[in-house]
Amino acid sequence: MNFLILAATFFVMEGITWLTHKYIMHGFLWVLHKDHHDHSNDGPMEKNDYFFLIFALPTIMLMYYGTVQGFNHWFYIALGIALYGMAYFFVHDIFIHQRLKVLRNTENPYLLAIRRAHKQHHKHTGKEEGECFGFLWVPVKYFKMYFNKNK
Template sequence: MNFIIILLVFILMEGATWLIHKYIMHGFLWRLHKDHHDHNHDSSLERNDWFFVIFATPAIALMYFGAEAGYNYLFYMGVGITLYGAAYFFVHDIFIHQRIKVLRDTKNPYLLSIRRAHKQHHKHTGKERGECFGFLWVPVKYFKMYFNKK
């Protein structure tokens, strides 16, 4: 049952990510997210990186209180959020934005689809008129670009 909780939370995090990205990061917390789009900063860290702390806090709290209660469902919800956060870090920061230079020349159609959708997202430097707010699941048209090649 614990694995089911972890998996379900991991999957639900994709929807939460889309909503948070569209309505919070491109909404009232645009001040933190803006430098991720305009790259108008001098360091390798961005104000946008504070979202790591913002999103890690509830996961840590869930794991703490779940462990205190004998490793109940709260703990496994926190694990699901943490695993999604780790996937996000590896795919978004390492693969897409190449903070560590790996998989630059991949031919994997799934990874290419995600990279292309993210590029479409970043073509808009303002908070309005954005697209492709998801992370692990992007609009089908991007998958079709790479999965239908012969």
């Protein structure tokens, strides 16, 4: 049962990420997310990186609450959120934005589709216009770009 809670939370996070990205990061907290789009920060960190703390703190609190009297469902929900956050960090920061230079020359269609969808998201430098606000779910048109290449 605990694994189901963890897995369900991980997958529900994709929808929460989409909503948060579109309506919060491109909404009232655009002041923190803007430098991620316009690259106005010269250093290795961006204001956008504060979202790590904004999202991590409630997860840590849930994890703590879920362990106060033994491991309960809150702990496994927090663990699902934390695993999603780790996946996000590896795919978004390391793979897509190349904060570490790995997987640069991948030919994996799924990874290429994620990278392309994210590039489409970043072609918009303003907060109003945008597309591809999700993370792991990629619209089919981006898969087709790579699956139809060899035909």
